[in-house]
Amino acid sequence: MNIWIDADACPNPIKEILYRIAIRKSIKINLVANQWLNIPPSPFISRLLVEHGFDKADNKIVELVELNDLVITSDIPLASDVLNKGAFVLTPRGEVYTLETIKERLVMRDFMETMRASGIQTKGSAPFSSKDREKFANQLDILVKRLTK
Template identity: 40%
Template structure:
């Protein structure tokens, strides 16, 4: 059994960081998007271009991910789907989605969607920072190390 990384790549700010961590651990990585994205030349990194449309990339990732895999995504419903398969989900800001936290994240997302649908301006997420990048690297490293130990 091996770990596979999946990057929900459209608008993902930590692709380069993910490639470096994947190379360090020798982990196969799929870069999934609905348009061409440049990737490094590596036998460990594979580009997967899916059809355009809502949730097509998410559906492909959710279908492929198995227990122990790691998905990099900001998409909370996708995170819930992969957690249900005992895979890991990490947001680019370094927040690890967990079975204990995903319910609250889904509820918060639904609430914000409702508020936006009423015309209120919510301001959006804070800008991506160097601290977010650092937290992401730390979280990804911890998850992969923990999963590799578990697989022994």
């Protein structure tokens, strides 16, 4: 099992949790981004720098992800693509996406995008909180236990 991180938008507290679990459980994590990231020295932590451009990091994750890998992202189209390849998805806020739930998320995302394009003001996401971090850590622990059995 590998963990793939859509690292450009991943909050730093989440990256720190992932670094710790990679070292503690000897799990390979891969941060994919279009900008340079500082990472701790470890044989279990790597970064993959992709060129700048729309969805370049997402496309690279979809290309490299394998069955039963875990992807950390809040990008709904990316989540859909990797779920269809047999991977698991966890958002930085601790929500697990599944094939059953992702279709609803895609429809809602498209609806909200249409609303914004027509000039209707919509609320953005709430600020990232310590509760989000805690929920993420708990769900990550559950998924890692399940996937490393």
